[in-house]
Structures are given as C-alpha cells and as structure tokens.
Amino acid sequence: MTRQFHKMHGLGNDFVILDGREQSIAMTTTLAKTLADRHLGIGCDQLILIEPSMIADVKMRIWNHDGGEVQSCGNASRCVVALTGAKTLETGGGIVEGSSQGSEVEVSLPPPHFAWDEVPLTYPMDTAKLPLAWGPLEHPMALSVGNPHLIFFVPDETKIDLEAQGPSIEHDPAFPERINVNVASIHEDGIHLHTWERGAGLTLACGTGACATAVAAIVQKKATSPVKVHMRGGALTISWAQGEPIRMRGGATLVFKGEIELEQFG
Template sequence: MNTVFYKYQGTGNDFVMIDDREKTFPVSKELIASLCHRRFGIGADGLILLQNETGYDFRMVYFNADGGEGSMCGNGGRCVVRFAHDLGLFTEKTTFIAVDGLHEATVSEDIIRLKMSSVRDVQKLDEHDFMNTGSPHYVTYVEHIEEVDVVSIGSGIRYGSVYGPKGGVNVNFVEVKDQNQLSVRTYERGVEDETFSCGTGVTACALSAHLREGWESPIHVKTIGGALEVAFQEKQPGEFDDVYLIGPAVRVFEGNLNLPE
C-alpha cells in the first residue's frame, strides 16, 4: 500500500505526519518504531495520525518514537495544527480532539498558538515540581544547564522508584536566565532520550517559574531547538486555565511509503 507521509518540526521536535482520515494506516508498534528510527527509517521523535472527528476539524492520535501511543504532545499539537492548515481543513482558527480532550488553536503566519489543557494539582516539592500538562512532568532547577547530563540523570528519575512504577515521567532541567526567561532541556519518556524541545515540558517549566519566581504571563523559554512562549492565567493558587503554547511549526519534506496491507 502506497502512503504519502509528511515530516514536520516545531523547535526541533520532529514528527512523521499521516493523513489518516480514511483510517487506512496499519497501526502497529513495530511499524511506527521503525518509521521513527533515525538510521533505518524516516527519523522522528514521534508519529501523528490526523483523523476525522465528528463536530471538530480533526482528531490527533500521537505515538512515541518507541511505537507506543502517547499522552499529549505540545509541539506535536502545534505541528498537526500546521498540517491541518496545510491540508485546507481550516483558515485561521481550529478545534480538535487529542488524547487529553479538546484543544483550540490559531495560525498566524509561521506561529501556532495552541491552547493546552488546564493544569491542576501542582506538587511543589523541596527539590522539584511535578505537574501534568497533558503529560506528566518533573521540573528541577540547575545552574550551567549546558553541562547537565540530561540522559543519565533524566533516565534515572524516569525509571526510578518514585515515578517508574507509575509509568514514568518526563524530566525537565531549568536554568533561570533573566526576568521571565528560562533555558530548558528535557528527557522525554517514549523517546527515551533528550529531545530538542518538549512542548508540554516547556509549559510545565513556565508554570513552575511562575510559582517559584512570581513571574507573570507570558514567559519565554529557550530550548535547544529554538524559542517558545507560554501564556496563562492563574485562576486560583496553583490552578491554571487559558494555558497557551506559542511558537513556530513548519513542514520539512514529504515522501512516499510502501506499507503492508
């Protein structure tokens, strides 16, 4: 079966996109992992199926690079919005469904403004913060972020005794650079490596900085792959609504796959 695929990236977080509105893509963990492999496949941090959804512009179905279906991916959400826009499914504003529920987004030239899930139950602990921004995130503050061994330390926390039995956690290392400006590096579960950027992780770090530093919205975040912005409203202490992840998303290339029937 011949299938067209598209490669998109948002601040270096890259994804294979499939227009699966006819639901013909043969989903399997092994196939998706092979397509995401950076030596023997297309190479990506994940794969996203765009499917029809009654009452909305589309449904986003996200798979991690290991082939397993994942929790919400913020940069993937921005990229699938760009993909849907390129397909002509909407002009400026869209609503779609993902694993964590309803999302809204707008497109303005290169910038995608994606509404994330509301955030509740933030755990502000002595050495780190924990919250779920569509995916679970561990946030810890460091100095000299460029020297941090993200993979070694991150994997230790992800598989450790606290979070490992609960399915693991994404681990974010944050350095305060200036007022309302952060630098972030993230170890992502499912990819099991550091990625150039993690949208739900950036969101968690911005909300954490608001709680710890008292910064107001918006907060600017630098990742290896580029700059993002997080806007939000704190309705009650530690409860966030109208959370937006803002930044670029672009098509890189497209091609054809011969897939099993």
C-alpha cells in the same frame, strides 16, 4: 498500499505525520517504532496519526520514538494545526485549540493538573516539592499538562548531564506512567530549558515541557506570564494564569513530504 506522509518539526522536535482520515491506518507499537527509527525507517522523535473526530476538527494520536503511545505533544499540535488548518484537535490529553499567528502557530492546552493522582504518582506526595532526589537533582515540582512532567530549577541547566540522569528518573517506580524530565534555569531573557522526553530521550525542544516548566516558574514566582522558554532548537512563548488553559506560540516547519509502503514495515 502507498501512503503519503509529511515530515515536520517544531524547533527541531521532529515528526512523521500520517493522515488516516480518508483511509484508516492500523498503527501498532512495532510499526510506529520502525517508522520512527532513523536508520530503518523515516526517522523522527514522534510519529503522529491524524484521524476523524466526533468532537473536534481532527483527532491526533502520538507515538514516541520507542513505539509507546502517549497523550499529548505541544510541538506536534502546532504542526498538525499548520498542516491541516484545524482549529481544534482531539488528543488523549484533552481538546487543544489552535490558530495561525503570522509566521507562528499558537495552541491552547487544557489547564494543568497538580494533584498527585492526576500527574500521576504512585503514592501521595507534595507535588510542589517532591521529597525525592537523583544525584544533583532534588525536590522537583510535578504536574500534568496532558502528560506528566517533573521540573527541576537549577543555577545552570547546561551543567546537568540529562543523558545520564534522564533514564533513571523517567523509569523511577514513583511514576507509574514514566515521566518527562525538565531541567531549567532562570535568565533575564526568560527560561532556559533542557528536556528528557519519556520514550524519546533528549530532544531539541519539547512543547509540553516548555508549558510545564513555564507553569512551574509562574507558580513559584520565578517568572511572570507571558514568558519566553529557550531550548536548544529555539524559543516558545508561553502564557498562563491560574485556572486557565496554557497558550503556547512558536514555529511549525514542513521539511518534506513523501510516500511509503507501510506493509513492508508490518
């Protein structure tokens, strides 16, 4: 069966989006991984499947480049809002609200979680300053914004080789669901951030990484809301106050649309 797909990106974090609302799609780990492959499939950081929802305008499911399904993706949320016009998205990380703001899209993610078992961690630790270190990276903050994140604040994020450090941190036994790794520095124009995404690797931008890092910076009084988070693919504006949802505003770009025979990837 030929199915239409859309290729979109948020600041270079790219997605293949399939719409399964009218005709269901039986997505599997193997199929998602093959479609995401940049040589054997369409190619993307994450594959997105839109489905019907009983509690929101649409349901959004997310598979990382390695075929693993995850709960939340900020950049993909903006793309789905831009593509469908939906005001509410059901995700594994909670309900995401969205709206168009001129040339940008703003989405509101559920409030962050800081408890060790909500991140989650394997055993109780102080999530404000974990007693852990990996080479030059030590004592990060851990929190969940629908998916788990570590945040390291360093003098210069460009001096950290995340391609070397990221895999070992992502797969450390302290993180039962693996973890996203953020290395950030504070500048006059805001936060500068590099992110190693679990299951995807080093990406040009990470929406939930920007949200988690902004929250950590606000909690630690390194920044005030709203704050600009600069990544290799561009910048997002993040707003947050204690006990409130996280608001993220930025671009969502349609690259192209096409058709594909899913059965050939089986």
